[in-house]
Amino acid sequence: MxxxxxxxxxxxxxxxxxxxxxxxxxxxxxxxxxxxxxxxxxxxxxxxxxxxxxxxxxxxxxxxxxxxxxxxxxxxxxxxxxxxxxxxxxxxxxxxxxxxxxxxxxxxxxxxxxxxxxxxxKPSASPFDFFSDPKFQSELMTNPKARELLKDPETAMLMKMMQEQPNNTALLQNPKLMQLIGIGLGFDIGMSDGADVKPERNTNSTPNKVNEQNSAEAEKEKGNEAYKKKDFEAALQHYDKASELDPKNMTYYTNKAAVHFEQKRWDECIKQCEQAIEVGRENKADYKLIAKAYARMGNVKAQEKDYEAAIKFYNTSLAEHRNPDILKKKQEVEKLLKEKEKTAYNNPELAEEEKKKGNEYFQKADYPNALKHYTEAIKRNSSDAKLYSNRAACYAKLMEFPSAVKDCEEGIKLDPTFLKCYLRKGHALVAMQDLGQAMSTYGKALEIDPYCQEAIDGQRQCSIKSNTDPDEIRKRAAADPEIQQILGDPSMRMILEQMQSDPQALRDHLQNPAIAQKIQKLIQSGIISTR
Missing domain, CATH: 1.25.40.10 (Tetratricopeptide repeat domain)
Structure with a gap:
């Protein structure tokens, strides 16, 4: 809700x-x-x-x-x-x-x-006090013609000035204000030049207001210079002065928020951003400025590691204005939140309990339930290679060999010396008819344990199947970069052609250790068969 x-x-x-x-x-x-x-x-x-x-x-x-x-x-x-x-x-x-x-x-x-x-x-007696009368203002705001007139910044400014200076009859010389009064009082004065009632370009504020805005901008520039020099207290003083001179400009508040962010005064930063947004909303500031304030609040929450709140503010910022940089920050924080939730869920003791339940179901040949408990165990302790190995065995029983290979690879990443993962990966690859990769996997298993009979048998099985299947030989060659490099060597191609016409030439070439090593690799892979 x-x-x-x-x-x-x-x-x-x-x-x-x-x-x-x-x-x-x-x-x-x-x-x-x-x-x-x-x-x-x-x-x-x-x-x-x-x-x-x-x-x-x-x-x-x-x-x-x-x-x-x-x-x-x-x-x-x-x-x-x-x-x-x-x-x-x-x-x-x-x-x-x-x-x-x-x-x-x-x-x-x-x-x-x-x-x-x-x-x-202010003295209360004025014939134009009705400008401050809530009833009169309400009537204006509910009148379509008056609302249209008030979209013009000059007309809106004149009305405000009339509220503040009801005795200033000089303002009544403006035809726009007179037409607004007429609408509010129920009669149409009209425009002297017969023009349509449409918003016009702002003819700027009063000279005093312009001077104040210029002074505010000057203070902001001084604040920016102090900010660059990391003189944050001086920067705040200048930004405060700027907002005092022109309180309707939200930029001064977001600048103050930036200072507080650098000072790691998170609550103050949030407060200034909220004030900036309120000022911006009330004065119809650019959506990009509103978005920037929300994004800064997101940055604060990210620093506080309140990632959910940070994402909320980033989403609000993106709703105001879609900025690729903010989108990227949001995605980074989403990753951090996912990691945080994952870490919070981590519990090795519960993982061990789930593994035991998985083992029980596995022994009963209830592989779907075993899979469910192994998966929960991995969620509880994703750093245990044995859990991936157990789930790989489960996937293999369910004939989901690609998933079995993936789990074995995860287990190998966690523990590169875990022999069982290599063996299970090899079996799954054989089932997938990927004999070249299977043979390579068994080879790595033998590097860990040269006497592992299961790996020896697996490699022998792959070799027999490979040598009787020409398509598999070509497939393995295409997948092995080292074999491709050997076959792409012009001198080796010449030697192989010579061996086909003169088998006895093999002995001479084997005298060269580098060539002997390459030929041996081709023999092991099944590219060259010996009788």
């Missing part, structure tokens, strides 16, 4: 970013029904309610968020915002101050607190 709730949350986040707030609220509500203890879901739904001007609902969700997780500062930010829109400024100020007690360095709370303090000092 938690996974299903997470999927719904991701869909809701996408709807929220696309300004489909009704849809986002519905999806968040579905997720809450599955995971009612998830504080983030209430925080996110509160934000969606705020966008729709449903401040009472936003306030309820923010309070529930704080109840579920009292140290989650974003909950205080949500509650303060709802109270501010309801013009309950004193309460909002108290909420922001409570949040700052938890995280005194939280720039978003500082900025919101300052705004609430300024709003509380």
């Amino acid at each position: 938690a996974n299903q709730a997470e999927e719904l949350k991701l869909k809701a986040n996408e709807a929220f970013q696309a300004n489909k707030n009704d849809e986002a609220i519905d999806l968040y509500s579905q997720a809450i029904a599955l995971d009612e203890k998830n504080h983030v879901l209430f925080s996110n739904r509160s934000a969606a309610y705020t966008k729709l001007g449903k401040y009472e609902d936003a306030l309820k969700d923010a309070e529930e968020c704080i109840t579920l997780k009292p140290d989650f500062t974003k909950g205080y930010s949500r509650k303060g915002a709802a109270l501010s829109f309801l013009k309950r400024y004193d309460e909002a100020i108290n909420v922001y101050e409570e949040g700052l007690k938890i995280d005194p360095s939280n720039q978003q709370l500082k900025t919101d607190l300052k705004t609430a303090q300024n709003d509380s000092k």
Whole structure:
């Protein structure tokens, strides 16, 4: 159910970013029904309610968020915002101050607190106070024409300025703002030039805002320089200043997260990433930036060896933006998780019990059940070569010879001197009619034990079968690189041709040790037969 709730949350986040707030609220509500203890879901739904001007609902969700997780500062930010829109400024100020007690360095709370303090000092009597009226804002957000107008950054900025400066009548000279007022009050003022109501290019913010953004970028560059020099405290100071000047730019928060990552301050890194994502969502940041923040959270969890959480964050990052590097990291962590689970499952004592059960079933000729217990034994102790050997014997009885060969090879990797694995591999290869490989395998067994009768008999059997089967001889030659090299030597080809016309020439050539060794190899492999 938690996974299903997470999927719904991701869909809701996408709807929220696309300004489909009704849809986002519905999806968040579905997720809450599955995971009612998830504080983030209430925080996110509160934000969606705020966008729709449903401040009472936003306030309820923010309070529930704080109840579920009292140290989650974003909950205080949500509650303060709802109270501010309801013009309950004193309460909002108290909420922001409570949040700052938890995280005194939280720039978003500082900025919101300052705004609430300024709003509380504003004169209330103004003919345009309705801009801050939740009912008026709700009517705008539910009006299709108004929503279309507010997609234009300039119109949205003008509305915000009117909320902050209701006595600034100079703003009313802008025809876009007048048309928005007309729609909100129920009459259509229209555009003076008769143009369609469509989003236009942003004509940039006020000069003061631009200056602040430029100053913020300058601070960021200073922070970057300090970061490169590994002067992390100085870097943090510059990034803090940048986010104070321009709190709507999520990059400054992700940069702070990068510093905390280098300092191995994992909790702080996660906190900054979460804040970056919230700021990014609210200000429609590029999906790539959102993805980067999630990926950094994944990196933190990977460092903490919480691989499941790391994979979750990487998946979320990839859902935002498919980055090949992040995909590769995710795959690496998945391998680490698999190894971790494998190690956690390892238990030699239980493996021994399973092996005994497998032996009992094997003696009863109940090979499927024997196979099942040998397999479980290998899962419990994958470093025991005997277990692979036993399962290979089981596969052979079940006529699954390729699987028997594979298990023997695994056993040989673990213990290159384990004779039984070579013998069982040889038998399986003979059954598969791969006589060349079988003979080679028996040869390796004889290197371990020159007097092993089973290996001697196996090699003799292979030799008899090979010498009476020309196709097998050619097959073995094609599979043996050493034989191919001998047959590809022009001088050896000439010698072999001479031997066919003059068999007595063999004696002369055998006087040369190098040629004798090659001829002997061809005889052993069955390429040359002697009578």
